[in-house]
Amino acid sequence: MFINVGCVETANQIQVYSVNTLSNSIESKKADTHSISDESLNLLLLNTSEDLSSIQNILNKEDKFYPIINLDVLNLDIDAVQMMEATDFEAVYSKVSARWILNNNIKAIEQLYPTISYLKDLWVKDRNTFFEELWFLLKTNMATTELSMIFHDLKEPTKKQEEKGEKPVLCYSKVIGTKVPNIVPGDQADTVLVKEYTNDFTDQFHITEYSKDKGQIVACAKINLSPVLIMANLPNLNQLQQSVLIALFTGLQAE
Numbered sequence: 001m002f003i004n005v006g007c008v009e010t011a012n013q014i015q016v017y018s019v020n021t022l023s024n025s026i027e028s029k030k031a032d033t034h035s036i037s038d039e040s041l042n043l044l045l046l047n048t049s050e051d052l053s054s055i056q057n058i059l060n061k062e063d064k065f066y067p068i069i070n071l072d073v074l075n076l077d078i079d080a081v082q083m084m085e086a087t088d089f090e091a092v093y094s095k096v097s098a099r100w101i102l103n104n105n106i107k108a109i110e111q112l113y114p115t116i117s118y119l120k121d122l123w124v125k126d127r128n129t130f131f132e133e134l135w136f137l138l139k140t141n142m143a144t145t146e147l148s149m150i151f152h153d154l155k156e157p158t159k160k161q162e163e164k165g166e167k168p169v170l171c172y173s174k175v176i177g178t179k180v181p182n183i184v185p186g187d188q189a190d191t192v193l194v195k196e197y198t199n200d201f202t203d204q205f206h207i208t209e210y211s212k213d214k215g216q217i218v219a220c221a222k223i224n225l226s227p228v229l230i231m232a233n234l235p236n237l238n239q240l241q242q243s244v245l246i247a248l249f250t251g252l253q254a255e
Contacts, residue, residue, distance in 0.1 A: 001215035007045040024086040040178040044068040067100035104140045116251035135181040144232040148176040152226040201227040205249040
């Protein structure tokens with residue numbers, strides 16, 4: 001799994017560390033702090049010895065996507081971060097993301113009923129927005145570093161096809177992304193993949209495969225009669241996360 005950790009060293013400069021947890025390797029680059037929103041970060045560390053008030057608006061917009069924490073809370077400084085190895089970054093990320101995930105799941109529980117009502121309304125009125133919102137809920141619930149969902153969609157006929165009386169046809173689309181969701185047409189490989197899991201699509205959210213070492217899961221669910229195949233890279237998976245997702249998908253199934 002790859003983890004992208006940003007460290008704001010000054011109000012103008014951020015160091016981005018791309019950590020490969022399987023090979024225990026690190027690549028790093030410098031970037032302007034005003035480009036933070038363009039980076040696919042999973043964690044942002046702040047140098048509290050610097051005045052960062054000039055970028056506070058940027059930080060406020062980013063904290064819904066990943067955890068942001070001051071270095072002194074972790075008993076670290078810039079010099080210590082620059083000396084960190086891949087396993088150190090992984091340990092810091094696991095520690096910080098665990099608290100972030102817990103907070104997100106508590107909020108999800110508190111807002112479960114209005115969230116389900118909102119999503120059910122979108123399911124009828126705007127299918128694409130429904131899956132974009134669902135994607136973001138899963139991302140923040142599981143702190144995924146990469147997330148994709150394959151789902152049933154309708155392919156609208158062209159104007160010429162419509163004139164011939166052709167109607168929309170059932171197809172697959174997928175919503176993918178690391179930070180924000182992007183909906184793209186599915187391909188033949190996606191169709192084959194969904195068919196492989198045909199027997200796993202039940203009325204409940206169901207994890208069919210999980211590799212803790214690789215940080216990867218495959219999960220299946222249904223919304224009404226529509227299968228949803230979920231694939232993600234994530235740091236960890238606990239019972240609370242699973243329970244929230246089961247409750248969410250069960251609520252989406254209920255009449």
